[in-house]
Amino acid sequence: MPEQPRLVGRSSSHFTRLARLFAEELGVAYAFAPVHDLASRDPADYAGNPALKLPVLVLPEGPVFGAENICRALQARASRPQRIVWTEQLPDLRARNAQELVWLGMNAQVQLVFGMQVARLPGENVYFAKAADGFRNALAWLDANLEAVLHALPPHDLSLLEASLFCLLEHMEFRDTLPVAPYRHLAAFAATWRERPAAARTAYAFDVAAAD
Ligand SMILES: N[C@@H](CCC(=O)N[C@@H](CS)C(=O)NCC(=O)O)C(=O)O
Numbered sequence: 315m316p317e318q319p320r321l322v323g324r325s326s327s328h329f330t331r332l333a334r335l336f337a338e339e340l341g342v343a344y345a346f347a348p349v350h351d352l353a354s355r356d357p358a359d360y361a362g363n364p365a366l367k368l369p370v371l372v373l374p375e376g377p378v379f380g381a382e383n384i385c386r387a388l389q390a391r392a393s394r395p396q397r398i399v400w401t402e403q404l405p406d407l408r409a410r411n412a413q414e415l416v417w418l419g420m421n422a423q424v425q426l427v428f429g430m431q432v433a434r435l436p437g438e439n440v441y442f443a444k445a446a447d448g449f450r451n452a453l454a455w456l457d458a459n460l461e462a463v464l465h466a467l468p469p470h471d472l473s474l475l476e477a478s479l480f481c482l483l484e485h486m487e488f489r490d491t492l493p494v495a496p497y498r499h500l501a502a503f504a505a506t507w508r509e510r511p512a513a514a515r516t517a518y519a520f521d522v523a524a525a526d
Contacts (some may be wrong), residue, residue, distance in 0.1 A: 319344045319391070321384075322361040323369035324352070325519045328420055328485035329381040330369040335477050336385040338512035341394035344371075348521035352432055385474060399473035405466045409475065412463045415452040416478045422449040423482065427489050449492065457497040464503075480507040488518040 321337070321344045323330030337344055349359055349368050357363060361370035363379050371378040371387055378387045382401075389398060404410045425445050429435045435442070456479070467473060483494050483504040494501050507513055 317374050319388075320347050320361075320372040321345070321369055322347045322349060322372060324349055325521045326488070327368060328423060328481040328518075331481045331485070331516050331518065332381040332478055333369050333371065333384040333388070334516040335481065335512050336388045336472070338515050339394075339396060339472050339477075339510075340388050340392035342388045342391050348523075350521065350523045352428065381478075382474065385477075396471035397469065399467055399470045399475065401474060403468060404475065405468065408459055409463045409466060412456060412459060413475050413478070415456055416475065416482055419449055419452055419456075419482045420478065420485075422446070422452075423485055423489065423491060426491050431489065446492070453492070453497050453500065457499045460499045460503060476503075476507065480504060480513065484508075484518060 319342070321330070321333060323333065323346070325331075325346075325348065334346075336342075347361075351359065354360075355366060357366060360366050360368055361372050361377050363370050363377065365379070367379070369381060369384060371384040373387065378384050386400070389396075401410065401413055404413060422445050426442060426449075429442055430437045437443075464476070467475075479500075480503070483500055486492050486494055494504060
């Protein structure tokens with residue numbers, strides 16, 4: 315029996331959720347190891363990731379850093395193979411721009427949540443104000459272009475673009491940063507995606523440290 319992969323991350327993290335969604339969709343069993351202290355500056359707390367970032371997937375052959383890398387490693391271990399659209403299979407510039415803006419939004423979430431909610435820095439600082447402006451503009455662009463982007467995707471069971479967008483939209487509500495409702499197409503997309511069993515099994519939550 316091969317050793318189960320260990321996913322080091324947080325149940326409240328959107329990058330971690332992307333990896334968990336792929337594991338669920340692909341039928342890959344894994345053990346989950348929560349990182350409790352996001353302020354830790356010890357790489358050992360991030361399964362050896364020198365950048366002090368999560369998630370990390372620990373495989374017998376070594377650690378895999380970063381959500382997209384992990385999703386690809388999970389595909390190689392799939393017990394339920396799926397037709398996946400990766401970035402290089404996106405059909406046109408509009409779709410590739412959409413993926414770029416989703417990554418930007420996910421990183422903006424980290425900046426806003428870590429900076430304002432964890433580090434308690436003032437939200438009116440231009441560092442956060444500009445990030446929030448760019449984030450809103452990106453969401454408006456995604457809202458206006460989503461239908462065309464989805465329509466042009468090749469036949470698939472799962473796409474990195476849709477999965478990452480879903481993780482982003484639900485995280486905005488979970489961490490109460492920006493509202494999703496004003497972006498009607500994005501909100502409708504999230505409502506549809508929420509129906510997937512893999513989405514229900516990976517709902518955001520705060521990990522609770524064991525008492526002992
Ligand atoms: N490019 C990385 C980004 C990972 C990331 O930013 N993770 C957040 C948690 S959602 C994190 O580690 N935050 C802690 C920090 O920024 O110090 C990936 O794809 O996984």
